[in-house]
Amino acid sequence: MIRAPFQLHRPHSIDAAVRLLSQCVQNGEDAKLLAGGQSLLPSLNLGLIAPAHIISLNHVAGLDAIRRDGDMLAIGAGTTHHALAESEVVQAHCPILSETAACIGDVQVRNRGTVGGAIGHFDPAADYPPVLVLLGAACQIVSPHGERTVAAHDVFVDYMTTSLSADEVLTEIRVPALSPDTGTAYVKFTRVEGGFAIVGVGACLRLNPDRTCRSIRVGICGAAPVPVRLTAIEDTLTGTVVNDAFVEAVAAAAYESAHDPVAELHADADYKREMVRVFTRRAVRTALERAD
């Protein structure tokens, strides 16, 4: 039993959820949205947080839908990691997202945890943020003032802090359907299976017919409190020959970008920086193997 009392709300629509949340904010009462609860419930059990209200999104129909929308995939915020990993449409059109979802936590956590919850909670070691940033994903956000679309890059603003206001609800994530010739990979470094990423690196690579780089995108977690994208080196390397030097150039840029790693028990800042280099190399090599 959780010690601190709270009021539990179970709205059946996003509108009702937004209304409830807005009322709490207006009354100056602390409210938390509950999705899969894989971070929220442990926090409540440990007494780390004690919100006056918990608004469950688990009774809102359709929040877990995945659909193709033109050249985008629209993923409901309530989609579980398991559903995302197993989705045929995601596997076919954005395999890096399936690969990322499949390596989060463990089986039980993936069965319950959601993509929207992971974004809202924004642990700096979370796997989705660097991948969403490199994909140029967009988040659909609803509040009493209406709806807005925010680029993933602008959602993750600081350590465990997103740009969502207290009265906003994340409803959908939109990612581009990737061209089938895109090689993608997400690799992560954990101390044990199921652990949080010490470092996680996502890479998307497309080749020209002459095997030069048509485009490359790299996103990293663990290099800083927010996801890092290697925009400068991505631009520099476009059109160049993809060889060992290419891979080393990306890895070196990743190392340089890791200006502010969050030091932790198992990895100090210098070690993390070095691991950013190692895992970027692996991500780019794997993406290259998968590109054709």
Next chain:
Amino acid sequence: MQTTIQLTVNNTPCEATVDTRTLLVDFLRDQLDLTGTHLGCATGNCGACTVVLDGLTVKACTILAADVTGSAVTTIEGWTQDTRQSGDLHPIQAAFVKHHALQCGFCTPGMVLSVQQLLQEKPHPTEADIRHGIAGNLCRCTGYASIIKAVQEIARGSGD
């Protein structure tokens, strides 16, 4: 704050009044006396509280009972109902016994449910699949090698 919930637990519909702060694991243990579901860490790490919720394994310490009203839950008691009635062990239980895949037994109910989920999805798992499948269940006696042997035997014995 009290609320009424309806759940199907081990194929039996049940209605109960719970405090909204009640975790699913506490509801099962304290209100339904289904103490086969263990509470280890209450932080979603150890997996001792693993149950099957609407066909998928979850950790019952990370779920509010009131939030899963309308769902179907299977605990270790429900899962072994049929074999217990006939006095037999389920093949997973038998393999665990044969290979000494339990020492203190605290993790076993959750471990067994994770293994059944794994075998349901992959009847012939590789060793890597098995390790991946039980990653959410900690055995503090560190009997993992025996557990993996037990699962490998079940996989070998399940035809083709």
